[in-house]
Amino acid sequence: MRGGWPLPAAVCASAIIVAMFLPWMLVVALGALGWLVLRVRTDLLRAEDETLDLLRRLRSARSDDERAEQLRRVLDAAGTPIIATDADGVITAASRSASRTLGGGRRLIGVRFDELFTQPELHEMERLARAGEPGRARLKMPVEGELRTLVVSADSLDRGSGCVVTLRDVTELVKASELKADFAANASHELRTPIASIRGAAETIQGPARNDPAMLERLTGMISSNAARLEALVNDLLDLSRLESGETPPSLSEVDLREVFEHQREQFEPTCKRKDLRVEFDIDPVVSRIRTDPVLLDLILRNLVENATKFAREGTPVVLAARPESIPPDPVNPPPAGADLPMGVRITVRDEGIGIPIAHQQRIFERFYQVDRARTGGSVQRGTGLGLAIVKHATRRLGGTVGVDSVYQQGTTMIVELPRCADRPAPHHGVSRPHEDGDGSR
Ligand code: ADP
Numbered sequence: 001m002r003g004g005w006p007l008p009a010a011v012c013a014s015a016i017i018v019a020m021f022l023p024w025m026l027v028v029a030l031g032a033l034g035w036l037v038l039r040v041r042t043d044l045l046r047a048e049d050e051t052l053d054l055l056r057r058l059r060s061a062r063s064d065d066e067r068a069e070q071l072r073r074v075l076d077a078a079g080t081p082i083i084a085t086d087a088d089g090v091i092t093a094a095s096r097s098a099s100r101t102l103g104g105g106r107r108l109i110g111v112r113f114d115e116l117f118t119q120p121e122l123h124e125m126e127r128l129a130r131a132g133e134p135g136r137a138r139l140k141m142p143v144e145g146e147l148r149t150l151v152v153s154a155d156s157l158d159r160g161s162g163c164v165v166t167l168r169d170v171t172e173l174v175k176a177s178e179l180k181a182d183f184a185a186n187a188s189h190e191l192r193t194p195i196a197s198i199r200g201a202a203e204t205i206q207g208p209a210r211n212d213p214a215m216l217e218r219l220t221g222m223i224s225s226n227a228a229r230l231e232a233l234v235n236d237l238l239d240l241s242r243l244e245s246g247e248t249p250p251s252l253s254e255v256d257l258r259e260v261f262e263h264q265r266e267q268f269e270p271t272c273k274r275k276d277l278r279v280e281f282d283i284d285p286v287v288s289r290i291r292t293d294p295v296l297l298d299l300i301l302r303n304l305v306e307n308a309t310k311f312a313r314e315g316t317p318v319v320l321a322a323r324p325e326s327i328p329p330d331p332v333n334p335p336p337a338g339a340d341l342p343m344g345v346r347i348t349v350r351d352e353g354i355g356i357p358i359a360h361q362q363r364i365f366e367r368f369y370q371v372d373r374a375r376t377g378g379s380v381q382r383g384t385g386l387g388l389a390i391v392k393h394a395t396r397r398l399g400g401t402v403g404v405d406s407v408y409q410q411g412t413t414m415i416v417e418l419p420r421c422a423d424r425p426a427p428h429h430g431v432s433r434p435h436e437d438g439d440g441s442r
Helices: 006-019 026-077 096-101 120-130 171-206 213-244 259-268 270-277 295-312 386-395
Strands: 082-085 089-092 136-143 146-156 163-169 253-256 278-283 289-292 317-325 343-351 400-408 411-424
Touching: 026 096, 120 136, 120 146, 120 163, 136 411, 146 171, 146 386, 171 213, 213 270, 213 386, 253 259, 253 295, 259 270, 259 278, 259 295, 259 317, 270 278, 289 295, 295 317, 295 343, 295 386, 295 411, 386 411
Parallel strands: 278 317
Antiparallel strands: 082 089, 082 163, 136 146, 146 163, 253 289, 289 411, 317 343, 343 411, 400 411
């Protein structure tokens, strides 16, 4: 309400007082009263309009702020470096990821785009995008001290008013597709060799060797050993792809380790007989029963025992041992659901064989890696180079790790550690003899 009404109010008040004595003054008083009401109403209406206008302006200012805040949140949530520049190439907005990875955590708004990057191709892209020519390129550049591969897109805002540059890190994607291509090349190479041998032998049988019994026998033997090699390769490839796809989660049940070890001994009996090897067990009673996936455990042990018996020197022992071990679960690769026992188990497979030179020890877990193909003997003995990759993946699926301890020309111990699969020893009295179960049996 504004000024202007005190006068009619005063006139009205004095008219009422006088009207008490002079009736004609009553008319004047009523007129003044009407004027007063009119005045107050006009002022009230004007004040209401002003308040509404103020509120409208306040609301619009708040929604501008909100929109800016929302935009900032969207940029940050993208998790990718995104930078917007104005018509002069000065940064006007940057996602959190951009300031963290490209700006070392500092505020980028107000910095010139070409001061932030040293790559001339990037400057050019940003300049062209500002001029209305968007672009896209794959660049290698250092990010947080590491050379990374980035897909950069520069898009124009309204012609001449600036641009938005997005830098997507595709390093892992590129690595994965390179690995996939390597794997396909290796697998086809490994498969092609036995196929070519089988084909050659079959063609010779149909041709020159048709009537030569000695030659026929040699060639059919060749076909059979190469078919066995193909079968081994295909089985290993299937095991590996099943493990990598992670389709079926591990299925845990109680497993008797002695029975599992016994099963391995039976499987490799022919090799052991031929090389006069003794397969011995050394199982701590605390872990005689563990809770794990029996199929994965069998896959792990089968590959390790196969290698141990293959590379062991004649007449030596191959020892399968198990001990309780406190193994903290790895947060990056946690144990499977349901693996909740307090202790872990450490399983070792030890041989006294040719050993692995130290320079090769870290690489033996790679797919198709073989230290020296000549060492593995004839084609019957030759492995696929996939065994330890299968062991690594199967162990990972159980939340565990695999390692190697080997001395060249002396022997190898492969170590598998699985968390959360064993109970604590029951409290007992008397002297503890943890190794009394080790039987050294043949
Ligand atoms: P392979 O099918 O050739 O055995 P693996 O992946 O199982 O493939 O093993 C990779 C390589 O590691 C083998 O070719 C061999 O050179 C080496 N290796 C694995 N286990 C042993 C071992 N117990 N003793 C010596 N060398 C081993």
